[in-house]
Structure formats: C-alpha cells, structure tokens
Amino acid sequence: MRFSSTALLVACMASSASAFAPRQAPRTTTAVYQSTAAASDTEEERKMRKKDDRLRMMKSDQFHRRGFKEVREQVEDTMSEQFKSELVEQFKENNYVIDKDGVKVYLAKDFGFCWGVERSIALAYEAVEHFPDKTVHITNELIHNPEVNDNLSDMNVQFIEKIDGDAARKDFEKVKDGDVVILPAFGASYEEMDMLDKKNVEIVDTTCPWVSKVWNTVDMHQKKGLTSIIHGKYAHEETVATVSFCEDYICVKDMKEAEMVVDYIVNGGDKEAFMKYFKNAISEGFDPDTMLTKVGLANQTTMYKKETRAIGQLFQKAMMKKYGPVDAKSHYMEFDTICDATQERQDAVHDLVENAETLGLDFILVVGGWDSSNTAHLLEIPVKAGIRAFHINKAECIGADNTITHRNMEGEIVTDTLVEDLSKDVVMGVTSGASTPDAAVQSSLGNIFMLKQLQEAN
Known part of the structure; x- marks a missing residue:
C-alpha cells in the first residue's frame, strides 16, 4: 500500500457569485465541430432532427x-482484480460495520460503483x-x-x-x-x-442509460415548444452533452439560481443583468421575455435529489402564480430524471447522518474523484447537518502525520487535521461515489488503520 505523508499540492478554483454577478469560466455553448443542418430547415425540422439523427447513428455497423x-470474461477478471475489495466484502458480511485497530467504521449501505x-x-x-x-x-x-x-x-x-x-x-x-x-x-x-x-x-x-433518459426528456421539451431548465453545472461534461440536444435552454446550478429565474418569470426585471449573469448557461439567441413562458425541467443525473425536486416545486408554483392553477399545466412540465443510484447513495448517507449522534461518529469520509459531481453532493449532506466530513479522491490524501488533504464544499483543496484525538478510539462513517471502486475505499481506510497503529506504537 502506498502511504504518503506529504500533503497534496492541488489548487481548485471555486466559483461564487452575488446576484447577477457574471458567472465564472466563460465557455462557448457549441462544440468545435458544428452540425451540418441546412440553413433552410424549419424550426420544427430542427427540433425533430437531433434525436432522429442520434438513433440513425446508433444503427451504424x-x-x-x-x-x-x-473478450468479456477476460475483462471481468481484470475488473475484479483492479476494483474489488476484501475489506468491503467483510463489511457486507458484518452488517456494514468493522471494528479494527482502534477504529470503528460504519459503511453506508449504498455506496460505490453503480451498474x-x-x-x-x-x-x-x-x-x-x-x-x-x-x-x-x-x-x-x-x-x-x-x-x-x-x-x-x-x-x-x-x-x-x-x-x-x-x-x-x-x-x-x-x-x-x-x-x-x-x-x-x-x-x-x-x-x-x-x-x-x-x-x-x-x-x-x-x-x-440514465443520461440518455435525460436526452429523451429534453427532446420532448423541444418538440412541445418548451424551454428546458437544466438543473446542472453548465460546464460539466454531462450537461454539455445534454444541452446540445436542446434548441432553447437555461442551466441553473442550485436553488439560488433557480430563484433568480423564477423571480424574472413572475416579476420581470433587469434583462441586461440577467443575460450577463447567465451568459454561459443559455442557448444561442436566448430571450428570457419570450422563452420562459413555457418550461420543462430536467437535471444532470448526479445532482442533489432533494434540490432538484425543490427546484421543480419552485417552478410549478411560479407558473401557478403567473398563469393560474389550470393554465399552469400547459406552462410547466417535469419528468423524474434523477438517477436511481445517485438517489440511493444520498439516502444511505442521510441514514448515517441521522444516526451520527447515536453511533458516536467523529467524522464521515467520502471517497471519490474531486471532479465527481455525485460524490461532491454526498459531502454536502453531512456538512450541512453540522457533521465533520472530508471528500478525498484517493488514499494518498491521508497523511502519516494525521493530516487529510480534501475538497471542501466550496471546491477548494485544503489540508486539515484528520483525527482530533488519536489517543482515543476513532468512530467514523464512510461512503463512496458512484464512480469509485471498492479498492479505493479499502486503501483509504487502510491508511487510517495505520495511523492508529503508528500512534499505539509510539
């Protein structure tokens, strides 16, 4: 096992914005290679083409x-060797709890690789x-x-x-x-x-397939003349792909931005400031005065489930307020595009958080890529509940000097003390993102077990 005592020197810029301050990291909304759609196409033909084109492409030899x-059997053997974990199997056999070397670990009951x-x-x-x-x-x-x-x-x-x-x-x-x-x-x-x-x-x-499900949803929006509201991070690879299948869209990354859009729908406002703030998160030619009268909600599959649902309720209420309860149905459409695996992992962390006091948890460790949106949302749940929690991307983030280099909720990579009192037994929870192999969890916990062994040896 590799064990590093040197803190990882990584800088990660986190964007923050006050109301109508321009969002950071500008980007274009189209890829380098453009579609070959004919300029003479009607709007309806354009809206029909993208899904039909995708289905046609998929039929190619x-x-x-x-x-x-x-080669499937060979690949299955390779994946098992690279990603499986004996320690995680022990957790499953022992009701998701292990007590080892002065460290008691509770594993979330849904975690790690999704199908x-x-x-x-x-x-x-x-x-x-x-x-x-x-x-x-x-x-x-x-x-x-x-x-x-x-x-x-x-x-x-x-x-x-x-x-x-x-x-x-x-x-x-x-x-x-x-x-x-x-x-x-x-x-x-x-x-x-x-x-x-x-x-x-x-x-x-x-x-x-869950991402493809979102594409089908936004395709339905476009064909019904709705503007797609995408709950997602506009620069995230999945959202970039999703909006490419839209004609009219706007991305909102959180409840704050959703409230900004809803306020404009209901009350109007400073169009120039609105467009400036969302300039990187809207379709070409976007006009909030005409394109927010009928909207449909979809989401990046890895977003926080409860927030997506709350944003949906917000838009539904806004349309009821503006158009009345009956007509609101023709101005707002919503389909459930939240990934089951994402939801299950979030629910499992909620269970750890709700029982944190009873279990006596000192902290919760979240293992997964720092760029992983679904993993970042697992961190939010304990942090917002006031529980110490750390998001690491690999075992080397845990140093032999009892430090942990982790990504906080603001997206910054920082180094802190991991165990506040190594002389006492450690009680912790652990989970991992949907793109994290079990072997990464084992390696990370192995470094924490080693910390206790080193402390007892001294």
Whole structure:
C-alpha cells in the first residue's frame, strides 16, 4: 500500500457569485465541430432532427454499444482484480460495520460503483481488447475517478484534449481513419457524434442509460415548444452533452439560481443583468421575455435529489402564480430524471447522518474523484447537518502525520487535521461515489488503520 505523508499540492478554483454577478469560466455553448443542418430547415425540422439523427447513428455497423462477447470474461477478471475489495466484502458480511485497530467504521449501505459505471468501464476495456491493432481514443474522462482513467492511459487509450479546458471544445485532429473512439459515461454532444459519424471510425458508446433518459426528456421539451431548465453545472461534461440536444435552454446550478429565474418569470426585471449573469448557461439567441413562458425541467443525473425536486416545486408554483392553477399545466412540465443510484447513495448517507449522534461518529469520509459531481453532493449532506466530513479522491490524501488533504464544499483543496484525538478510539462513517471502486475505499481506510497503529506504537 502506498502511504504518503506529504500533503497534496492541488489548487481548485471555486466559483461564487452575488446576484447577477457574471458567472465564472466563460465557455462557448457549441462544440468545435458544428452540425451540418441546412440553413433552410424549419424550426420544427430542427427540433425533430437531433434525436432522429442520434438513433440513425446508433444503427451504424461502426457504432458499438453492447460490448464484445469474445473478450468479456477476460475483462471481468481484470475488473475484479483492479476494483474489488476484501475489506468491503467483510463489511457486507458484518452488517456494514468493522471494528479494527482502534477504529470503528460504519459503511453506508449504498455506496460505490453503480451498474452504469461498471457497464461503462467494461465496454471501454472490451473495446481495447477487441481492437488490439487500432489506435483507441476517448472524448473525455471515462468517469470521474483517477484510478480508472489512469488504467485507461496505461492501456494506451488516447484522451482527446480540451481546448482551453472547455468540455464543449476539443481537438479531434489526432483521430484518423480507422481509429476507435470511445464515448464516455457522461455521453458526447450532438455535434461530436455528428462529426464522428461522418468519419471512418469505430465508435464505442458507453453513455449511461440514465443520461440518455435525460436526452429523451429534453427532446420532448423541444418538440412541445418548451424551454428546458437544466438543473446542472453548465460546464460539466454531462450537461454539455445534454444541452446540445436542446434548441432553447437555461442551466441553473442550485436553488439560488433557480430563484433568480423564477423571480424574472413572475416579476420581470433587469434583462441586461440577467443575460450577463447567465451568459454561459443559455442557448444561442436566448430571450428570457419570450422563452420562459413555457418550461420543462430536467437535471444532470448526479445532482442533489432533494434540490432538484425543490427546484421543480419552485417552478410549478411560479407558473401557478403567473398563469393560474389550470393554465399552469400547459406552462410547466417535469419528468423524474434523477438517477436511481445517485438517489440511493444520498439516502444511505442521510441514514448515517441521522444516526451520527447515536453511533458516536467523529467524522464521515467520502471517497471519490474531486471532479465527481455525485460524490461532491454526498459531502454536502453531512456538512450541512453540522457533521465533520472530508471528500478525498484517493488514499494518498491521508497523511502519516494525521493530516487529510480534501475538497471542501466550496471546491477548494485544503489540508486539515484528520483525527482530533488519536489517543482515543476513532468512530467514523464512510461512503463512496458512484464512480469509485471498492479498492479505493479499502486503501483509504487502510491508511487510517495505520495511523492508529503508528500512534499505539509510539
């Protein structure tokens, strides 16, 4: 086991904004490669095309989304070796509790890899094995987990570079005829899929079916003449893909931004300030005076479940207030696009939080990629409840000097004391994001067990 006593020197900028202050990190809302839609197309034809185009692309002989059976058993063995954990199996056999070396650990009862992530990894690994003599590219990180993406790099998968760090703009110049291109679990934008469809490349689609469900929802919005309200982070890879299947949209990252949009719907306001604030989170040609009269809600699948539902209620009430209870139904539409796995992991952390005092928890450890949205939301639950909690992306974040380098709710990477009193037994909870292998949890807990062993040895 690797054990680092040196704090990780990582800086992570977190955006914050007062009302109508411009949002940070500007980006374009279109990918480098544009759709080849004809300029003469009617609005209805444009709205119909994107989903139909996607379904047509998926029927191509060079489009693969079911994997490759001849290498499946080999890939299953590889994944088991890389990601499984004997310690986690012990948790499951012992009612999700382990008491070891002066550390008592309660494991959340839903945690770690979801089936969509496992499917995505399996498809990517199978693609590498199935096309051994071809150059294999991937349009983004497969998932937000450092170990998994490092494994793909070790397998010589080429990560397509973002231009100026923008998830919507990438350099595809290195993709040549006959190459293989993997689409990650977050999906790929319509523009990327359209461009790749016109190239002579093999496409391996690992998009999570829950993400595809959101795309179907926004497609329905567009066909019904609704503007899509996307509860998500506008620069996140999944949201970039989702909005590419929209004509009219606006992204809200949290309740505060949703309230800003609702206030404009009900009361109007300073249009220039509104447009300035949301300039990176709206469709081209967006007009809040005409495009917020009829709206539909969808979400980035990894967002905080309760917040998405609260935002939906907020918009529903706003439309009732503006148009009356009867007419409101034609001005607002909502479908449940919250991922089951995300919801289950959030509920399991809620259980730990609600029983924290009874269990005597000193803190809760959240393990998962720092860029992982679903993992970040697991951190929010204990922190907002006033419980010490730390989000780490790998075991090396836990130092031998009893420090922990972690990502806080503001997105900053900071270093703090982990165990406040090492002379006493440690009682802690632990969970992991949907893109986190069990082996990462075992390694992280192993470093905490070692801390206690070192303290007792001294």
